Amino acid sequence: MFLDLACGPGYALREAANRTNGRGQLYGIDNSSKMIEVAQASSNGCPNVHFCKSQAEELPFDGNFFDVVMCSNAFHHFSNPEKAVREAQRVLKPRGRLYISDITANNVFMRIFDTFMHSLEPAHVKLYSRQEFRAFFERAELRYVSSVRSDVIPPIEVHIAEKSAACLHLKRRLIIKFSNILTRFF
Numbered sequence: 001m002f003l004d005l006a007c008g009p010g011y012a013l014r015e016a017a018n019r020t021n022g023r024g025q026l027y028g029i030d031n032s033s034k035m036i037e038v039a040q041a042s043s044n045g046c047p048n049v050h051f052c053k054s055q056a057e058e059l060p061f062d063g064n065f066f067d068v069v070m071c072s073n074a075f076h077h078f079s080n081p082e083k084a085v086r087e088a089q090r091v092l093k094p095r096g097r098l099y100i101s102d103i104t105a106n107n108v109f110m111r112i113f114d115t116f117m118h119s120l121e122p123a124h125v126k127l128y129s130r131q132e133f134r135a136f137f138e139r140a141e142l143r144y145v146s147s148v149r150s151d152v153i154p155p156i157e158v159h160i161a162e163k164s165a166a167c168l169h170l171k172r173r174l175i176i177k178f179s180n181i182l183t184r185f186f
């Protein structure tokens with residue numbers, strides 16, 4: 001089970017469908033109806049690829065559903081990135097991984113570039129540093145696994161995080177404990 005957040009016209013999902021020879025189910029969400037229409041029309045021959053219009057910050061999926069969630073070249077558009085990472089954590093299965101690939105602003109030059117992007121692209125919200133990605137992940141109870149840098153300019157990094165199995169077990173234990181306490185009173 002694979003999810004592409006802000007999938008645009010769906011290139012990544014079609015590539016993934018080709019590589020996996022029709023195995024698994026691949027989902028893409030985007031908040032633009034136009035993008036979803038293009039993605040659906042271009043993926044006619046891929047029965048295991050599905051698209052729906054949705055905000056990355058409010059995903060229409062049950063928890064613990066996906067093995068992999070990815071987001072490519074779109075995180076800097078999210079109005080509530082914190083919530084988007086929390087949603088990705090929610091829909092990931094334990095040990096599932098989140099891959100966010102985006103321009104990463106680790107130095108003062110990239111901060112200036114970020115300001116410049118605001119005037120060039122109206123949908124641009126903010127570029128983040130590696131430390132900021134780490135903080136997003138930690139606040140969402142995701143373990144920062146690593147980042148992979150490319151040599152392109154502007155610098156694109158893939159930030160990889162994992163949902164721990166322990167987190168789910170802890171939540172389950174807490175729910176069981178809480179319901180045991182409640183049954184004593186009612």
Ligand SMILES: C[S@@+](CC[C@H](N)C(=O)[O-])C[C@H]1O[C@@H](n2cnc3c(N)ncnc32)[C@H](O)[C@@H]1O
Pocket residue numbers: 005006007008009010011029030031032035054055056057071072073074077078079
């Ligand atoms: C630059 S495109 C990248 C598309 C695709 N991921 C790719 O790499 O080709 C950014 C996409 O993010 C989508 N987007 C922006 N904010 C979003 C949000 N909050 N939730 C879902 N999609 C969003 C836009 O509609 C657009 O399709």
